[in-house]
Amino acid sequence: MAGRRPRKREDKSGWDGHGGYMNAKKQKLNEQFESKECAIAAVKEGNASEIFSGITIYVNGYTEPSSDELRRLMQLHGGRFQYYYSVAQVTHTIASNLADSKIRQVGNKKIVRPQWILDSIEAGRLLSCTPYQLYAAPSGSQGTLGFQQMISTGGETKEKCIAEKLSRETGDDEKGSDSKPAKVQDCTEPATSNDGQVHDAVDSEESYDISPSPNSKEDDHADWGGERSSEEEPNVIAVKRRTIEVQNPDSPKKKPTAKAGDANFVSEYYTHSRLHHISTWGTEFRRYVTELRSAGRGEFRGAKKLQELKLCGRLASHDDPGKVIMHIDMDCFFVSVGLLDRPELVGQPVAVTHSKGHPAPSRCETGANPDYERKYWEQKCTGQQYGSRERAAENACTSSSVAGEQDFYSRAEIASCSYEARKLGVRNGMFMGEARRLCPNLQTIPYNFERYSMVSKSLYNIVASFTHDIEAMSCDELFVDLSKLSKDVGISPLDIAQVMRDEIAEQTGCRASAGLGPSILIARLATRLAKPNGQHWVKPDEVPAFIHGQALKDLPGVGWKLGCRLKALGAETCGELQQLSLGMLQKECGPKSGRNLYQFCRGEDSREIRTDKDRKSVSAEINYGMRFTAQEEVDKFLAELAVEVCKRLKEVQSKGKSITLKLKGRKADAPVVSAKFMGHGVCDNFAKSVTLPVATDSIDIIRKESLNLLKTMKVVPSDVRGMGIQVHRLEPSTKAACPANSILNFMKKAIASTSAQVPETSSSVSMQPTSSERNCSTTLPAYQMLSVSQVDSSVLAELPAEIREEVEKEMQQAQRRKDLQEIESSELLQKVPSAGISVHAETHAKCDQKPTTRTEVTTELPNLSQIDQSFMDALPEDLRKEVMAACTEKVVHSSAKNETSKVTRRPVQGKKSSPRKTKSGASPKKHKMQKGQLTLSAMINTIQQPAQAVKSEEKHPEASVGIPSSNNNERGRVEEKNSALLPIPSLCGATGREEVRSLIKEWTDSTAEPVNEDIEMFITYLEELVGHMNLEMADKMLKYFYRLVKVQQADAWRLALHQTVESVQQTVLARYGYRLKLDFP
DNA sequence: ATCCTCCCCTAC
């Protein structure tokens, strides 16, 4: 694998007539930096040793000895230094900062602290780098880029290392129940089997084991279908559980037949799912870019290179081009990467798919009825658009070749196909069966996820070395705002694109194409024209002509559905759509979509590159291989999904307030056996959600709530075809902001549950705990009343462990009793179990009652009267005292007010924006950001971007200093004073989370050392938040500030942080009697 | 109007 030196070929398109750069670039680039300065260094100091012979480092982020110094040292001692990360050449990545280095974590390469270099030199020999490693190298694994290993607990499933997997498999945690086989009794009566399934294969679990070769680290499937050696390893994908009973974890013969519900299944599935991978990567890159920017500064080696090239005369000067957006996208990504190992296939029609070249003995599943699905799709769409064509074709193919087993119509999807294949009509996402029909000569190659992720990282790192004005779209695609870079270096955007693309090709061996234009829209469209391996710039004045002939389907957001609607309106191209009025479009497509279409078809697009978008949800779902027979299997699988979601939440340090369970159920008239092997077939979708009184990332709560939801959705186990759990309404988890026994937490929840005067309105949500029927409150001991009716799981989670256990036990019993009493309502969805939680059933849209005062509840202390006595009784002595004290105090505070038992009155405080980050630029309502009045805000206006090292030389004397002006300060004080009086704490007028965040970021980005007044202002703001009981916001902002300061050079920032934390802590202490628990020093 | 929830749609 090593090597893979870029095969360079002459680029054909692109670079039209741009100076001799192309020809010269080869010899230039690398040497440019290396040789030159290296030579100088060498001359000066001579070669000192060969300590680092064979070592090639890549420096990532800020390091103590600077990157330049490290380069010098390496060269001095026989090592090599790479400006860009190159999978093939770099042996060690040097970094001192974890955040910065995460994305560069590639394969097994090590990430080592710079001290390793220094110490080795000092020792006069190459020391082991192990002690200097920032953290252990990741082990491949499904889906993750290996960003944050530190977060994932070691035990986490992800490893793909087969050995580990195997060993784990036997004694896996929570699923130790592998032994549960017993229940197999049901033996799926044939009846079920009727439903077609694969059953014939009764005990022969053989059915379909996937067998990825155990050792092949990669994705291996290099050969599966062919001969799956029976002994292989346990990778049967979806199984019939009958096999279960037989196998024991240790019984050799057994292939653990992972069934969709077996510990392995989820992990096994994900490691093979391309969609899971690309989706996960996309999310991680988005996050990476965000962090890149918040970390600010960087060396921008790529930009430096541009300047070098310009100085050398290889690149011509170019005037400020105005706004220029570039869209870069790798050419047939998976295929390109896959071909690195298969050069002999270059030039041929190639596809990446799980399907093997030839389908072994296709044993057609009995019971399968492809026609059903075909008809379904046919009538669902009028045809046109790929999806439907595919189905139609499939049909033709299938029926015509019923007999010929070799004509087996494979429904394995093609992730990516080469351009040669595309010429024949093959497309990404197409079934292999159809593709083979179009292109009998189609060559297939296996997936290699690890490799894709390495190339993706290189792609991002290369682009990031030029600028951080990036918006990540996916693992193979991103937008870059070249406006500033082009202007700063005085080089044409097209030249910059070419240099970047060359670098990409050089470093990864894969080609990328680029589209440039005055907007995101045009850039993206231009890329289509540029592909493959080219680039195209649509200048502003060319837009009208360019857009005119574009197919509407190519516009972002126009997929199959919208495309059909527009077609019905008589428009298929942008030019045609321009004939329609704005009103008409909005009437047909909705206000937003209508407006977008109206503008897009005219080539107008005002969107800017965005990097600051906060993630809104975290989810995990699987809609493949799901075949169950017993309810317990379904439950068990759901529990595993809960673990998965929980893990993902923790990885990004988030908690969510709302949980949605998604179910796919076989459509009533759909055949039991899907056309696609183990596919979900035609389904009905169900979803149901609960809103928790407080955000959580607890597995116990998520699992429990999910199971509760599942109970209310009656779908026959054997008809379940897909399940998923989504957590939304996220907030940062801020580890510990609230210690386990925090009174505040207690209170929030306690009141939430107690006061949950659930207005159980309508039908669907019958949850009323109060209802006599479902709860036995009358007969239970006092504290048991906490159960079902008055306590929700999140409250529980916050209880002291011992108490919690008791309570849980009681709750379970109560639940059981309740369940017994519950009558099956014929409806799919009906009630909900716990109080304080609202549930919505899709079908019943009317649920109603949204938890009344959710928000308030979480931020206020209850009155004593609101707390159930039994709850208090259950508390440990000391806590009870605290609670009482706290409540009493509060009563005093609010005594003046009429305090009803309601919780509503809380101060206005800025909180309102917190729960909902709803955007809608249409709400300029409240507080206008009054920037420009304070030092801080003044800076914002003055300094646009974090100073980029790069541009320093050329133009840009652009100041990057904070400039406090007395004048501003005065006004600032006034403003500040006002805000103190106002109910909503604000920082320079900013109150929303994002506003404040960006303000803080601008502050740290643009100022080398903070000014006291600013620090004070910030502290005041935080203290006001505390005063308003908005600890969450205060905590959040503190944490954010910490992250920004962490990457600052000046100690003054660290000091500021310390000062801020101390002040705020004092305030919190004084007010609440404890300190915030922050996860940083 | 504007918000909110519950979906569907889209994209890679």
Added chain:
DNA sequence: TAAGGTAGGGGAGGAT
């Protein structure tokens, strides 16, 4: 045989 995930945009329709 096959690995049909996942996050965000936004429309529909009820609540405010």
